[in-house]
Amino acid sequence: MKPFEYLRARTTAEAVRASTARPGAVFLGGGTNLVDLMKLGVATPDLLIDVSGLPLDQVSDTPDGGLRIGATVRNSDLAAHHAVRSRYPALSQALLSGASGQLRNTATTGGNLLQRTRCPYFQDTSKPCNKRAPGTGCPAREGAHRDLAVLGHSADCVATQPSDMAVALAALDAVVQLRGPDGERSVPITEFHRLPGDTPERDTVIRPGELITEVLLPPGPDGAVSLYRKARDRASYAFALASVAAVATVRDGRIQHAALAFGGLAHRPWRARAAEEVLRGATATDETFTRAVDAELAAARPLRDNAFKVELARGLAVDALAALTAAA
């Protein structure tokens, strides 16, 4: 591993200042992704600014009835929090479906959002990869891409965004709060992760020196129910082949509000706006769910070996919508 310096930040201002002063600096959350990438030689920071001890470790109610989640709240604590379990069950379920108990005890909210793709070429420095080394090519497009994107990919990158938590947050209309050298700003989670285009080295819209300070959850419509479903190769310790987060309200058999997001299919959590359009105001039947999900997945462009993910996502989403609206 390349030698690096270490700084334990005491305040967000100190963290941002230190990061802005050193282009080779990166923030360290729980380290469960970053340190692995450093061991592999994929990440080679000069300075680690440890933000895991910053006073951003609280989950609290907001005046409008939503929830404020600090960036250093551990994934286990967030999943177990009573307000998350009762008001945003999709978020708790998504967190618990990811990684392992030990990893969740260490992983932070900020780090989870910024974890990097699990594309095998990205993690192997002996291979070309546009995301790790821009301009070197994308061997996954013709190579091992069974687990990779079917939606929104580009000629330059077919990677997927791996966070389960981010998918639930996308369906729940969360907002990411950032603090950087130019002050604070808010970014809706659905606009936080990018599609790869011709600059796949950039996973998100975060700017140099910016720190995630918190994630805000709006209160959600009255009577809303939510859930998260995930399909993977093993029952635990495995990333999503496809996943879905859904939020709905139903009255007299009609869907009043619907929010749907897919995971494991694209370079960002995929908010399913076309499906939502079909669902809104429609009768909650299997026929409606299938029509809605098909309207979204019509945009899928599977690669040679991953068309099965489209079928998987379709089944997962239709089942999830049926279960959710039955519970609403």
Ligand SMILES: Cc1cc2nc3c(=O)[nH]c(=O)nc-3n(C[C@H](O)[C@H](O)[C@H](O)COP(=O)(O)OP(=O)(O)OC[C@H]3O[C@@H](n4cnc5c(N)ncnc54)[C@H](O)[C@@H]3O)c2cc1C
């Ligand atoms: C074996 C294994 C299985 C896994 N399975 C899953 C899974 O099924 N689903 C899933 O979702 N995840 C899974 N994970 C990934 C895990 O969830 C992430 O590693 C973890 O959430 C990252 O959080 P962290 O705090 O450790 O981040 P770190 O590793 O510390 O950081 C990750 C990135 O975020 C940046 N960063 C950290 N905090 C901030 C901040 N506040 N502001 C700005 N930048 C910041 C770092 O600079 C780094 O670039 C798995 C990991 C492993 C090792």
Ligand code: SF4
């Ligand atoms: S899919 Fe993206 S991350 Fe994977 S090899 Fe291609 S450019 Fe690299």
